[in-house]
Amino acid sequence: MGYTPCRLLLMDNQQSPPHPDTRRQLQMARSMCWHCQSEVTGEYFCDRCVKVQPVSKETDYFTCLGFPRRLLLDPQKLEAKFYELSRTFHPDFYQTKSADEQTISLSNAAVLNTAYRTLRDSIQRAEYLLALETGSVKDIRTSPPADLFEEILDLQDTLEEYRASERDSDQGHRLRATLQTEQEALERRKEGMEAQLRQLFADWDKLQDAGEATSLARVERDRILKEMRDLLSNRTYVNNIVNDLAATIA
Amino acid sequence: MIWQQQSPKQLFPNILIFDMARIVGIDLGTTNSLVAYMKDGQPCVVPDRNGRTMVPSVVALTDNGLIVGDSAKEHLTRNPERTVYSVKRFMGKGLADVQDELVYFPYHVTETGGVIRIRLGQKSYSPPQVSAMILKELKLRAEASLGESITKAVITVPAYFNDSQRQATKDAGLIAGLEVLRIINEPTAASLAYGLQQKTQGTIAVYDFGGGTFDISILKLKDGIFEVLATSGDTHLGGDDLDRVLVDLFIGDIRDRYGIDVSRYPDHMQTVRLEAERAKIRLSDELKTKITIELPEDKGRFTRELTRDQLESLVAGIIERTLAPCRIALKDAGLTPKNIDEVVLVGGSTRMPLVRQRVEALFGKQPHCHLNPDEVVALGAAVQADILSGGTTDMLLLDVTPLSLGIETMGGVMSSLIRRNTTIPASAKEMFTTYVDGQTGVDIHILQGERELVKDNRSLAQFRLKVPPLPAGVPRIEVTFLIDANGILNVTATDMRTAKSQSIEVKPSYGLSDTEVERMIEDSFKFAAEDVTARKLIEARLDAEALIKTTDKSLLEAGHLISEKDADDIRTSLSQLSTAKNGIDSRVIRAHMAELEQTAKHLNVMMLDHSLKKSLQGKKVSEVS
Ligand SMILES: Nc1ncnc2c1ncn2[C@@H]1O[C@H](COP(=O)(O)OP(=O)(O)OP(=O)(O)O)[C@@H](O)[C@H]1O
Ligand SMILES: [Mg+2]
Numbered sequence: 001m002g003y004t005p006c007r008l009l010l011m012d013n014q015q016s017p018p019h020p021d022t023r024r025q026l027q028m029a030r031s032m033c034w035h036c037q038s039e040v041t042g043e044y045f046c047d048r049c050v051k052v053q054p055v056s057k058e059t060d061y062f063t064c065l066g067f068p069r070r071l072l073l074d075p076q077k078l079e080a081k082f083y084e085l086s087r088t089f090h091p092d093f094y095q096t097k098s099a100d101e102q103t104i105s106l107s108n109a110a111v112l113n114t115a116y117r118t119l120r121d122s123i124q125r126a127e128y129l130l131a132l133e134t135g136s137v138k139d140i141r142t143s144p145p146a147d148l149f150e151e152i153l154d155l156q157d158t159l160e161e162y163r164a165s166e167r168d169s170d171q172g173h174r175l176r177a178t179l180q181t182e183q184e185a186l187e188r189r190k191e192g193m194e195a196q197l198r199q200l201f202a203d204w205d206k207l208q209d210a211g212e213a214t215s216l217a218r219v220e221r222d223r224i225l226k227e228m229r230d231l232l233s234n235r236t237y238v239n240n241i242v243n244d245l246a247a248t249i250a
Numbered sequence: 251m252i253w254q255q256q257s258p259k260q261l262f263p264n265i266l267i268f269d270m271a272r273i274v275g276i277d278l279g280t281t282n283s284l285v286a287y288m289k290d291g292q293p294c295v296v297p298d299r300n301g302r303t304m305v306p307s308v309v310a311l312t313d314n315g316l317i318v319g320d321s322a323k324e325h326l327t328r329n330p331e332r333t334v335y336s337v338k339r340f341m342g343k344g345l346a347d348v349q350d351e352l353v354y355f356p357y358h359v360t361e362t363g364g365v366i367r368i369r370l371g372q373k374s375y376s377p378p379q380v381s382a383m384i385l386k387e388l389k390l391r392a393e394a395s396l397g398e399s400i401t402k403a404v405i406t407v408p409a410y411f412n413d414s415q416r417q418a419t420k421d422a423g424l425i426a427g428l429e430v431l432r433i434i435n436e437p438t439a440a441s442l443a444y445g446l447q448q449k450t451q452g453t454i455a456v457y458d459f460g461g462g463t464f465d466i467s468i469l470k471l472k473d474g475i476f477e478v479l480a481t482s483g484d485t486h487l488g489g490d491d492l493d494r495v496l497v498d499l500f501i502g503d504i505r506d507r508y509g510i511d512v513s514r515y516p517d518h519m520q521t522v523r524l525e526a527e528r529a530k531i532r533l534s535d536e537l538k539t540k541i542t543i544e545l546p547e548d549k550g551r552f553t554r555e556l557t558r559d560q561l562e563s564l565v566a567g568i569i570e571r572t573l574a575p576c577r578i579a580l581k582d583a584g585l586t587p588k589n590i591d592e593v594v595l596v597g598g599s600t601r602m603p604l605v606r607q608r609v610e611a612l613f614g615k616q617p618h619c620h621l622n623p624d625e626v627v628a629l630g631a632a633v634q635a636d637i638l639s640g641g642t643t644d645m646l647l648l649d650v651t652p653l654s655l656g657i658e659t660m661g662g663v664m665s666s667l668i669r670r671n672t673t674i675p676a677s678a679k680e681m682f683t684t685y686v687d688g689q690t691g692v693d694i695h696i697l698q699g700e701r702e703l704v705k706d707n708r709s710l711a712q713f714r715l716k717v718p719p720l721p722a723g724v725p726r727i728e729v730t731f732l733i734d735a736n737g738i739l740n741v742t743a744t745d746m747r748t749a750k751s752q753s754i755e756v757k758p759s760y761g762l763s764d765t766e767v768e769r770m771i772e773d774s775f776k777f778a779a780e781d782v783t784a785r786k787l788i789e790a791r792l793d794a795e796a797l798i799k800t801t802d803k804s805l806l807e808a809g810h811l812i813s814e815k816d817a818d819d820i821r822t823s824l825s826q827l828s829t830a831k832n833g834i835d836s837r838v839i840r841a842h843m844a845e846l847e848q849t850a851k852h853l854n855v856m857m858l859d860h861s862l863k864k865s866l867q868g869k870k871v872s873e874v875s
Contacts, residue, residue: 083475090646091675091735095431095638110677110732117672 061115071201082116145234183245193235273402275631280338280462284628285388293632308335311370318387330356330516340366340377342415356516381422403428404635408463409435410483414760433736437467439630440596452591460597462488468583474644479583481652482575489599496526515546533558593617658695662704677732688719709759790836808857823849
């Protein structure tokens with residue numbers, strides 16, 4: 001091979017979220033049916049020629065699934081909406097349609113699936129919302145959070161030792177037991193973070209529901225987003241270590 | 251925001267959505283293949299003239315040409331080098347992939363351009379071409395039964411098939427003259443048939459253990475939606491592997507007892523293989539069975555006993571190998587065995603009591619086995635075909651991609667773009683740029699698999715992105731990887747600076763190129779006319795042979811009951827048919843058959859009487875009336 005690919009912007013499989021301002025502008029622009037050029041006011045079908053319309057590149061996943069930007073979503077409702085939209089877009093139902101419509105159905109269904117996959121998981125949902133609200137990519141932590149620093153360093157030493165030891169020796173058993181205790185401790189820590197996150201999610205939703213545009217509300221918004229961001233990256237860090245541990249001692 | 255949902259049907263309830271040509275559903279199996287269609291809202295399998303629904307997936311080259319199915323199966327022992335079976339194991343593979351098992355196959359396998367070729371007489375055929383012969387047989391069968399031409403099909407594949415294997419299956423359809431509207435996974439197809447019948451809601455696990463492959467799929471059934479939560483499997487694990495354990499056992503026995511190495515005799519190897527399979531099947535119902543195998547070089551015959559216990563201890567390890575994918579699928583679905591409401595068994599190998607026990611032990615509940623495990627996949631394919639043609643509208647299958655998709659990055663590492671068990675259609679976008687001034691291309695290597703390093707994953711394809719010569723880092727090429735509803739990858743690229751999309755010529759790592767497929771389609775059409783003639787001739791000959799045999803037998807048993815003249819007439823017709831049978835015109839053969847049937851009419855009546863009397867002999871009159 002001549003050149004190894006040089007990739008830009010690793011976005012964790014998500015579509016790049018549009019900048020809030022351009023998004024709003026684009027939503028205001030009138031959309032036209034790709035087929036008959038008449039104005040489309042309905043969501044996904046042209047009122048005149050009934051052709052399916054492509055989900056706009058600018059549509060965020062919340063909008064796509066018809067939910068407000070909230071963080072505590074009812075999984076049942078989300079699923080019901082996903083099923084309903086799958087019935088609308090799935091290529092199975094476009095087999096007898098034109099090639100253009102088939103292409104639209106295919107890409108709409110792909111967007112819908114990504115949207116559902118992202119919003120279904122509360123952590124991914126929060127990360128996505130964060131990206132939407134702050135227009136930035138999620139940050140990936142490479143060093144342990146401060147309050148875990150010592151613990152993680154110790155853990156790494158034990159892991160090294162365990163990897164080097166005879167699995168079936170006394171030392172191996174002892175180290176394994178230590179690692180197991182460590183794993184459980186970290187899992188509890190992760191659960192703690194998730195509980196804190198849920199509180200932040202509730203705070204966020206409350207703030208949004210109130211819909212106030214005061215400066216106090218802005219401060220509160222920034223606090224929630226900042227805390228959420230830190231917690232999310234710490235949680236991901238701990239989660240990776242737990243998975244690593246589980247794989248090593250499995 | 252208000253969600254206004256308007257489907258065309260809701261808006262114009264009176265518009266007739268135009269009728270499509272019929273789409274059939276095909277289960278293209280390792281051992282057996284079937285074709286089914288939807289009739290009055292119920293799927294049904296197309297049987298042959300003798301009522302058999304399964305077509306053995308066997309193709310034989312005879313002196314009269316290529317034959318498929320039951321008649322080809324007879325050539326396994328007669329003509330092993332020219333009889334192809336289990337070709338599905340070679341779909342989308344290179345020679346290196348199958349090196350270890352080549353000893354078990356009597357036919358000659360080579361490789362050209364990353365694709366396996368199978369030698370049959372003077373010609374070589376790719377696995378899709380051989381599969382196409384089976385598909386053509388099914389197509390003809392459906393056409394004969396339905397009285398219309400069939401050009402569209404849904405074909406099933408193991409859920410764990412990778413992109414190359416799916417593409418190879420699609421190619422096979424094209425070569426057979428079928429537009430493949432959908433490639434659908436076998437266990438999920440089975441779930442459609444199951445769901446249609448049972449109308450249940452909940453979470454089910456479909457355990458599909460067939461002749462060559464193993465699949466497990468976990469689905470959520472709700473309001474007509476069949477959502478696959480996770481899938482796993484092994485495309486190289488099936489009844490064939492169980493048979494091999496017995497083959498090895500018998501060969502060892504024979505070597506010890508008679509000093510003969512049966513593996514040097516391809517025809518006897520086939521006898522051993524078929525007897526091994528039959529013994530295995532018998533032991534699903536019996537506790538003990540006797541094996542008899544004719545030995546080569548007139549060394550007599552080998553016999554031995556085999557108990558179910560012995561079989562089970564020999565194959566326990568193989569059956570155990572099906573459980574790991576089950577656990578992975580459960581984990582990926584975020585479920586435990588307790589969450590599974592029902593386990594559905596599919597595939598011939600699930601008839602083994604040990605398989606049922608192991609499945610029951612893993613899931614902690616008795617599996618559901620009220621479906622016909624041989625037919626349910628084809629039935630499900632027919633349901634999916636009906637969904638595509640707009641017949642069934644309340645059911646929808648949301649399947650997943652079984653393997654992670656990624657590209658090669660620096661250091662020979664795979665970077666994942668679409669994770670396994672992602673609902674399809676699924677897409678991922680990647681932006682590429684250059685790192686050398688004036689660089690005009692970026693090479694992209696697409697992979698499938700779960701491992702870290704490129705070399706441990708399956709290479710799907712490579713292609714070169716064209717980039718305008720600009721300073722390093724300036725070009726912006728967006729590549730979209732889209733896995734469609736067939737689980738097949740489509741790649742498109744757009745230059746973000748000019749918004750122009752570019753066509754990409756992808757070189758598949760293990761597949762036929764487009765031009766090669768086109769040539770094969772042409773070939774297949776060119777020969778189609780000849781094929782039909784050849785096929786008619788073969789059938790006429792087979793039928794003639796059968797008729798001669800039964801008439802001979804009747805003459806022998808009931809000849810004394812008819813006049814000498816009648817008997818002479820019959821003998822004349824018989825010899826005429828024998829001569830005609832060696833000719834090359836099927837119409838002449840059929841004409842002579844009709845004549846013989848006419849002359850032997852009286853004989854047949856007498857024969858019927860005779861055999862009736864014979865069967866009543868020794869019975870009391872009271873028993874008869
Ligand atoms: N009663 C039985 N006991 C054990 N095995 C059986 C029995 N009946 C059939 N089989 C085995 O089932 C296998 C064929 O099953 P099936 O027809 O479901 O496979 P297939 O669909 O052709 O293969 P695949 O789905 O793997 O491509 C053969 O290996 C056969 O020996
Ligand atoms: Mg099968």
